[in-house]
Amino acid sequence: MPELKKNFVVFESDDEKVIEEFVGIEIYSTPDIKGINGDYKTNYIDFIVKEITNDGKILEIKEDSPPIPFSRDTNDKYTTFNLVKIEKDTFEAINQLCSTLHIPSHFITYSGLKDKHAVTVQKVSIRGNFVEKLQEIEIDNLYIRSINPTRKPVRLGSNRGNHFIITIRNIEDVPNLENTLQKSIDTLKKKGFPNYFGLQRFGKYRPNxxxxxxxxxxxxxxxxxxxxxxxxxxxxxxxxxxxxxxxxxxxxxxxxxxxxxxxxxxxxxxxxxxxxxxxxxxxxxxxxxxxxxxKLITLLINAFQSYLFNRMISLRVSENYPLAKPVKGDNICILDDLNGQPTNVNYIYGSLYDEYLEEALEMGRAAIVAPIVGYDTDLNNYPLMQKFFTQILEEESIDPSIFQSEWLKEFEFKGSFRPIVIRPVGLDMLELEDDEVNQGKKKVKIEFSLLKGSYATMLLREIMK
Structure with a gap:
């Protein structure tokens, strides 16, 4: 752990693994498989993120379609389009759009934040008719495509997930490298990995x-x-x-x-x-x-909730409880048949339904979940995780009354839950070849999809370590 001083937090090193521990990211689902090390995001083109819409369509970076004019007959109220950004965070991109179009930020909605050091594409909506103005926009490293009028806007969390194509560089050319990579990929396909909130949620250089x-x-x-x-x-x-x-x-x-x-x-x-x-x-x-x-205050409060979730996962494993197998007192959530998202159908493991719950977990139709604690969370619904949550509060001298704060209610943090393990879809090694950037080293390109809210960097840490 870092040395904590009143005015200075000193990490043992700038190694990302050291900083991850500060935000509760401590364990691996593949601890017995050697990591390949390496670097990612060496170049923005090495990290491509394509939003997956709620109907399962993967947006493409270069896809475009002719703009469609607004129509009163179809009751159009919003202008929706594909936003492609390069080396910009979502807030910066939205602010630039607002400034160029002379509109307030609340006119623009999107389903989620996308990585900064990357090439990303996502759906965005603007209240009103901006079909013509959007065609005229010229902003560096920002591209507007597939402009369409819609009756409803894109809303936060309305996407199904994200598709990633990522290149890891500067890998040592060691014996059996390809076999090691394939073993990691096969294991992650089968077992998944801890569904941690990644460093992006907390700040990479100032993780507070x-x-x-x-x-x-x-x-x-x-x-x-x-x-x-x-x-x-x-x-x-x-x-x-x-x-x-x-x-x-x-x-x-x-x-x-x-x-x-x-x-x-x-x-x-x-x-x-x-x-x-x-x-x-x-x-x-x-x-x-x-x-x-x-919006930022909302993210800061949510980061605290995310930290507690991360700590609960890590504490579960450090206390010798399995990550992917249910234990008496676990909350098991049934997943939606169509999109794999958690539903509101939950069972406590350790009852008459255990056999059916185990089968649903094995088939990927259910998930073990832990609470994202808010003012309306009933921890009695999470008997096992409640034990870890209480232990964390005691270790960090946190008064439980904090979860009845007026700000949780002001910003509508009722509380929710989240699977503790996530399985990637379509995880595959696309190529393993010489790294033209780092002489004598290798690079590997992988692709996979994750449900919304899960972090690609948490999969990468399993492979790289």
Missing amino acids: SHLVGKLILKKEYEQTFNEFILRKYSSESPRLQQIRDKVRHLIYDEQNFSEVLNIFPKSLSYEWDMLDYFNQHPMDFKGAVFQLPK
Whole structure:
């Protein structure tokens, strides 16, 4: 674990595995298979993400169709299109669209966030008729395709999943490399892997979203301000560490506070807006925190819930409970026949239905689930996971009353559940050949599909270790 100081979090190394442990990602489903190491996202073209629509269609990067005009006869209300982005996160892409079209951000909806260092395609909707304006847009590394009017918009979580084509580079050319890779792939097809929330949920270089979310729920706004802006992480750049040091020494100096705004990068817009507010309203930490957009606060609180979920999975395995086999007290959820998503039909394992539940699990028609704890979660429905959840609260000195926070209700975090294991669909090795970027090394290209909400990076860590 990292060395935790008041103003500095020091990781043993910048190895991603070390940082993953900080957010609860600790175990593997393939611990006995040697990893191939290597690098991914060396180039944006090495990480391709194609959204899978709710009807099972995989969007293609280059697919396009002639725009269709709005029609009153079909009661069109939205303009829906394929958004292709390169080396941009979803927020940046949406903000650029809003700025170009001169519309507020709430006019635009999408099913989910996509990776930044990648080529991605996803469905997006805009309220109103923007068919002609979208055809005229020219934004670097942003492409609008297949523009169509629709009666209903794309909504958050409305996609079925995502299809990935990923290249891992800089692999040592060791004996039996292909056999090792194939063994990992075959095992992951059969057993799946822990359905962790990946580092993207928490921040790769500054992995503290869950800590900020927890502090917001605890209404500790000065500590929230300090964690979001002032606390340094050894995993971020030395330049930013130095800037945070300087800001911390000036933060309570009203006479010289303006210097803070001069030295803090405007590119870190969320932090900069908080500091600007604090300059105008000294010591109003709560007001500064709530300069953050509602969508971001939602993500921060959700990151705290995600961290607890990750810890429950890791603790389950460290306590010698199997990951993929049911144990008395497990909550078993029946999956939808059409899209494989969890339904609201749940059973507690350890009853008359065990034989049928085991058969459903074996057939991929059911899943062991753990709670994403919110204000309406009844932990009695998760007898085994409740044990681990209580243990985590005790270890981290978290008061259970935090889950009745007004902010959970304000941002509608009722709670839900999530499978603890996910199986990739169509996992395959497309090619294994010499790496033209790293002389003397190999590269491998793989493809697979995952249901929405699951992280491709968690599959990669099983292969790479």
